[in-house]
Amino acid sequence: MKWITARRRHPLAGYVVVLLALAVFGVGYAMVAPSADRAEAQVMAAAQTGAEPADGENAVDISQGRDIWERSCASCHGLNGGGSDNAPDITGAGGAAVDFQVSTGRMPSSNPDAQMPRKEPAWNREEIDNLIAFYEEEIGQGAGPAVPEEPPGDEPVRADYEDEDAYKEAKAEYDKAYDAYIDGASDTEAGMQLYLANCAHCHSWSGAGGGLTGGHWAPEIGDATPRQLYEAMLTGPGQMPVFTEGTITPEDKQELISYVKTLQAEPNAGGIFDLNRVGQVAEGFIAWTVGLTLIIACAIWITAKQRAHD
Amino acid sequence: MSTTTQAPKALRGVGNWIDDRFHLAKTGEKNLRKVFPNHWSFMLGEIALYSFIILLVTGVFLTLWFNPSMAHTTYEGSYQRLNGVQMSEAYESTLRIDFDVRGGFLVRQIHHWAALIFVASLVAHMLRVFFTGAFRKPREINWLIGVGIFTLAMLEGLFGYSLPDDLPSGMGVRILQGVMLSLPVVGTYVSMFLFGGEFPGEDIIPRLYMLHILLIPGILLALIAAHFMILWHQKHTQYPGTGRSEKKVVGTPMFPGFAVKAGGFFFFVFAVIVGLSAFVQINPIHLFGPFTPTAITSGLQPDWYMGFMEGSLRIFPNWLDFQVFGYAVPIGVLVPGLVIPGIIFGGLAAWPFLEQWITGDKRVHNVADRPRNAPVRTAVGVAGVVFYGILWLAGANDILSHTFSISLYWTTYFFRVTAIVGPIIGFIVAKRICLGLQRRDLETLEHGYESGTIQQLPSGEFIEVHKESSQDTVHVLESKTAVDRIDDEAIASVEESESDGVEAPAARGLKGRLRAKLAHWYTKDNVSFEGVEAHTGHHLHHGAGHEEHEEMAGSH
Known part of the structure; x- marks a missing residue:
């Protein structure tokens, strides 16, 4: 406490408090706010209870695929894939579309109104294959591109x-x-x-x-x-x-x-910081915030001290 | 330097030999003793000078290998990924600099980072000059030269960016051509002239190369030389303070103090730029690939100093385009591409003369203004900075949209509104802050500063003890001259009495009345320091009456 008492009247104390408060709220919000991943985890948990991995490497288990479909897809896309107010008709989408959407984690979606980001898929490879097999057998029936x-x-x-x-x-x-x-x-x-x-x-x-x-x-x-x-x-x-x-x-x-x-x-031939390959916006930002700021800090430093006989 | 010790005999001999022929001792001594005021903000222009020197040196290195030719070639170099790819010789030779010339990659990165720092320091330097009123008489010409250097530096950067003939280069040139084409009547001719035919043609790279390494740097060098000679002749401005006046500069002499500082500063600038170049990748042309007219990509911008033009092109609506006899007049390109930059640069160039005309202040100023003491100028400057900043951000709207998951259209609408509203808010807020600071200055000057010590009076009440400010603070505060508040009514009445009740000729006519109105607007809110003497306020005297303390309590 002594440490704080000694410094609370420092000119920078106000800024520090504001920064800390912002950090607390920012991090706090990020922890509490519902995210797509969290919602997905619930779907996954619900799905996993019923889906036991099938035996055998190449055995396709259509019944497991149907199980996944009924639990996680049909509520929006309909039992026959005909779509609803929330989701499009996917009878003609093809196995390639199913594989893309599910294996990139975009489906099942936690919010039908928003574009879904890529995330961890809800099922493992085998389960996705079973879902695709079920889809091609009973929903797509050969329409659309295959995987x-x-x-x-x-x-x-x-x-x-x-x-x-x-x-x-x-x-x-x-x-x-x-x-x-x-x-x-x-x-x-x-x-x-x-x-x-x-x-x-x-x-x-x-x-x-x-x-x-x-x-x-x-x-x-x-x-x-x-x-x-x-x-x-x-x-x-x-x-x-x-x-x-x-x-x-x-x-x-x-x-x-x-x-x-x-x-x-x-590899990034031009240095260890690749600026995420974002390009000129990031470069300009660095030029001002790092480059010019450092140089001006130096200018402040070398002009701050002036000796009497200078 | 001590005057008692003598230089070694050998040095004296050489010195005398040279002095007998060129009579350098006198001029040399005078110039070596030249005084430079000590303040960090006077070093900003030096950053620009040093990064320009770095640009010249690294640029010469790059010309040794760069081949400004658009002739087609097939790449067969040490960069495996692009082997067998068709490209221009310009792009091929840039890859050679990157991967086959020893140190070439580093030097190219130094050249690019130095360019970004160069223009950034120019902006910082110009902001310092603007906000401290250092452009006032007698320095208007140097301000104009500065605006010229800034404009040319941007063009120089744009052309340099276009030389490697990689993907963003070509896109930048394409936008440049689009802006040229938007010129009514002459647009197509200008474009055909520059490109030697249709876009992209074969001529553009050699021509830009000539502009980039010869013409523009030549003009820049000449302007920088002129800038320094005028600076040397007129001397620096300085901030107000003890012992400083319009006639007397206080600071470090050129030799040895300032020369050592400046020399050290050069190495620091160099170190920062090389450090950035060594560790932070910039403009990785080998990843971009060569430009082909069909190729286009999102997520690429011009270098930062062209960002405001990119932004004005991006947010300007296309509702105003029209046609004359079947010829399109693309206002949506013409205005943001040429008129808005014209207003920004024209405004910069015109401001010293405009301000002089408004205030009627034709005196010589060697002491810099504190920004708060010229609230309208400061507010205009802030409005300009906000406008520029909004356009600059708008130039990155796709990156902002993607990075922060904001709808792209919303960024456009937002920037359209803020480009107009932002400067107005900036103006009002900056002016109010300036006036508030003026009032605080007045208070400090009259009453001293709040010491933080609370005293209890015999009557039982508490007061905060005010202490006298230091001599230097008093000097700074008193530097606010009466001219900051031009009382146009007083001027008018003086002029009236001089001419026997007849309205002053200067105030007659449309122009005169406009001038008087502007002068009133420029100065009306200034807090007057007239007749105020330091530490004459009542708070220093503790025997003061009750109501005065109440007033003080009310004012805090």
């Missing part, structure tokens, strides 16, 4: 494997497929031209995303797997246009995805 098999999808998760070796094996296999797909594209220029002409004006040159009209935004695409990128092009989620296999051929899609992933993997 593209060639581009690698989600990375294996340790929790889905019983022991470390099985996980490592699956991971190695995945990495091999991933590298084969990315390296299979050799024409950097084609990928770059396609990306910069078709994608960059929303997702930005670096894939960091950007604002769109009407309160929507183009998401950051760095976390997306090659398969999710491919599915997004095939199905055009949200505001995104559809790039069919005719518009951009599978080979060109591979070039494009390879360009995105290679650019993303680039």
Whole structure:
């Protein structure tokens, strides 16, 4: 207390108090406010009670898929996928759309009126596969694009494997497929031209995303797997246009995805602080707040002391 | 320097030899003893000078390898990712500087960071000069030169940004061309002339290169030299204080004190810029890729100093566009792209003359104003800063929208409203703060400062003891001259009596009446310090009557 008493009349004390109060309220609000993730956790908890993982690696359990559908999808999209006031008709969306929406965590949505950010998926790979199988069997019935098999999808998760070796094996296999797909594209220029002409004006040159009209935004695409990128092009989620296999051929899609992933993997040659590749706004901000501020602080320092005989 | 010790004989010999021929000793001594006032805000212009020197040195280094050509080539260098990609030789040679020239990447980053710091320090320096009234007679010409340097520095930066022919370069040039095209009648001709044909053509990079490394730096150097010669001749302004007057400068002599400080300061500026360049990535052109006319991306802006123009283009509505005989007059580009920057720079250039005309103050000023003592000027400055700042933020509206999850359209509406309302609020708030500070100054001057000591009088009541301010504080407070409050009625009455009741010629006519109105507006709210003498207020005298203490209590 003595420490505070001695300093409470300091000229900066008021600012410190205001900053502390702001920090307390800001952090406090962030802790208390309902977030999409929290709402999702409740959905997940509800879903998980009924969904036991099926046995066998490749066995598709349509009944589990139906279970997930009825618990977590049907309330908005309808039992037959015909949609409702809250959600669109998805009978023609295709397995690729289901895989994209669910594996990126955008569905199930906690707020049908808002654009959903990417988050942890509510189910593991196997459960999602079961859901897709159920969807294609009973809801989509072959309409719309199917899940593209060639581009690698989600990375294996340790929790889905019983022991470390099985996980490592699956991971190695995945990495091999991933590298084969990315390296299979050799024409950097084609990928770059396609990306910069078709994608960059929303997702930005670096894939960091950007604002769109009407309160929507183009998401950051760095976390997306090659398969999710491919599915997004095939199905055009949200505001995104559809790039069919005719518009951009599978080979060109591979070039494009390879360009995105290679650019993303680039190290930052210009220093350890990459400013998140946000660009000139961040650079100008740093120039003023760090650069000029430091220099002016030095100017204050060297002119503050003046000796009598100077 | 001590005068008793003599220089070593060898040095004396050389010194005398030179002095016998050039008679430098006298001028040298005079200039070496030149006095520089000690205040950090007088160093802001030096930051600009030092970063300009850094720009020149690093720029020369870069020209050794940069190839300003738009000829097509296929990249086959050490940057693997872009191997086999078609690009211009300009972009290819920039990649070579980055990846194959030893130290090239660092030097290019130094060049870019120094450019950002250069323009930022110019702005800071100009704000200091503006708010302290250092542009007043006799320094109007140097202010104009400063505005010229600032404008050219922006252009220089824009052209330099365009040289590597990477993705943002091309987009910047495209916007530049769009603004040119919006000029009525001559727009297409101007564009065709600059680009040597259609956009982008093959000529633009070599032409911008010539402008960037020869013409504009040449003019900038000449202007900076003129700026310094005039400064040297006129001397610095200084802040009011003990021993300082319109005729007498107080500070550190050029040699050795100031030279050492300035030299050290150069190295500090250099260190900060190199530090930024070494650790913070700037303009990673190798990640952007080469420009092609079909490519376009979100999330890229011009460098910060062009941000306000980007912002004015982004928020200006397109409702006002019209056509004349089938030719479009794109007001939505013409006004934000040319008229608004014209108003900002024209306003900067015109202000000293405008203020002089309004106040009728034609005297020489070597003591800087405290911003509070010129409330309307300060308020106008703040309004300008707010306007510029809003446009600048609007230039980053997509980044703001995405970073803070705000709807993009709302940012546009918000900035449209605040671009008009913001400066007005800024003006009012700044002026009120200035006047409040003036009142406090008056109070401090009359009554001394509040010591924080509470005393109990024999009658039982409590008072706070006021103490006399230091001599220096009194000098500073008394620097507020009567001219800050031009009483236009008094002027008019004096002029009237001089001309036997006939209205003064200067106040006649539309212009005269406008001037009188503006002068009234400019000075009417100023708190008058006339006749106030330091520490004559009653609070210092404790025997004061009861009602006075009540008044004091009421005023706190």
